[in-house]
Amino acid sequence: MSSTVLITILSLSLLAFIAAILLFIIAEKFKVYEDPRIDEVQAALPAANCGGCGFAGCRNFAEALVKADSFEGLNCPVGGAAVMAEAATILGRIAPVVDPTIAVLLCNGTPESRPLTSRYDGASECRIAHTIYSGETDCSYGCLGKGDCEKACKFDALYIDHSTGLPVISDEKCVSCGACVKACPRNLIELRKKAKKDRKIYVACSNCDKGGPARRACKVACIGCGKCVKVCAFDAITLKDNLAYIDAGKCTFCRKCAPECPTNAIIEVNFPPRKPKVEAGTEVASA
């Protein structure tokens, strides 16, 4: 009886020993060398796997960081400067300063300013509505409001406001991963340079039609009149295809352009209220 137990224990131990040796040899033979720093860098990354950096996920990005000679062109928009600095210290490199960005919607066509001219009852996705026709209003450039961007956002930073039919982007939650930019079939979302106190000033319109049709389709459309271009002292505003664009890199937030806009297409966000109107008017006139 006792010998049976002994034999079993011994034979199994032997088997286990042989298997261990085999496994060790195989593991040594087929070993894949992986830079240990990849794990370290990955641990420093936010683990959101959002793809905002342009890579398949955080691990993929960590590999790219370790392999790259310099950090030029590599940036984690979610983690921002802090995470990039941490990765840089692990790898002994210098992280270039990349300005943080935030998503803004280049359309402000609420139902009041952009009247409905038809009704869409097809599949509720912007990308499908866009393949079929110009949309429920006369503006063939504006927001379709079916929420492809909302579905694409992994950070809960964006939702469709059903009273306006437009997406609302949260300044706190948006990490500028760019998922909504890719999801929008009309390219209405732009990642703009983030400013102090989340201040923003931009042309909230994408209509490239001439003034007349644009204005008829939407009361707050950019009509390409060029008044803002003239008033801007910093060459930050350019006019292309009947549409003005404010370069966030050159803009100094002087706020001179917004009151000039005859259709209020230029939007200011998070600014203190303006001084009384009379004064603002004289200020513009003198400029």
Add this chain to the structure above:
Amino acid sequence: MLKTFSTGGVHPPENKITASAPIEYLPVPESVVIPLSQHIGSPSVPVVNKGDYVRTGQLIAEGKGYISANIHSPVSGKVSKIDIAADSSGFRQNSVFIDAEGDEWVDTIDRSNELDTEIRLSSEEIIKKCLASGIVGLGGATFPSHVKLSVPSGKKCEILIINGVECEPFLTSDHRLMLEKGPEVLTGVSILMKALKVEKAMIGIENNKPDAIKNMQKLAAGYKGISVYPLRVKYPQGAEKQLIKALTGREVPSGRLPLDVGAVVHNVGTAFAVYEAVQKNKPLFERVVTVTGRDLSKPGNYLVRTGTPVRKLLEAAGGLPENTGKIINGGPMMGKAISNLDVPVVKGMSGIIVIPAEESKREETKPCIRCSKCVSACPLGLEPYLLMTLSEKSLFERAEKERVTDCMECGSCSFTCPATRPLLDYIRLGKANVIRMIRERNIK
């Protein structure tokens, strides 16, 4: 047993309300808008300027490149501007605006109604004439006809197939043409045969048009090589590949053209336009449009100048009923709703259908129950439920493998789905993305 195609197909209610309404001539509108892209291929380039006086039938825009078509003025008058205008899908495109003054035709056009059956032009001259007259496929696809008539070297066309099927519900414009302009259509067919150098032409007509079949069979006896075949009613028999299969039994393989099986298909409307271009020197600037709908007081078939706003057509048909839900450009199966009544009539517009609100509603999308009705309905043997899911999940590489680009958007799958899923909407999305993907790959 009558012939038909073998794979798939559906039987939508026919609703051919206007089958007995003779073609009526619609007066020339006060002003027209002529989009510069009313055919497949590159948009035409205008050859007139603002303020120019043009006559009816004068060339106003020239085709750019091989696959493109000329456009002629449908009215006489002054070019008021060349600007963007909304097309039937609401997107803006370049258009020529003309204010009509009287109706003065170009002198070279023979305006008599006499039948002229003697074909004087040679094969090459006919093709040149089609190119010059801006003839495009009038069945709805608007593919430039001169391209289809020029058989590339190495390929041989054995048979000309004429599409008189008109399988879309509601539409009757081809039906009326065959009844009223039979001899002209048949002469047009003879011209097409000469251009393609073929001896044999088959005209396929669905069995729900017995009067047209009888008329065409009687007349065809006087023309050499033309025979008329009644076909069993089944949608989409009017599609090129399905019609070839029904008439000749030949199957056009995936990704190939009808010419690969020795056939070329033209519509009866195109045959009529070719007759007018070749025998009467009249370019394509008017066409028959069916204006129909159950609640219209005067539905009918109207001969309309291109560029006429749809609003005018509806006025002629007794005005827009109050309960209108949708107005469809084309047939109810493949057509698209228009978003604006000022949309102009274009070369490819075969019908305007007014659908009441209670019938035009989309049902709620329910989950797929895997009944496979869409698979049996698909005339191309695709799996619509799968293609929809792949497009929904943006798995376009897989969709390409599943031959999404073969889809001709006939809508049989959406029509047959008991869960009222928007199959075609998603397949169209997948198709557009796969085509873009293939184009990008080819550039690389």
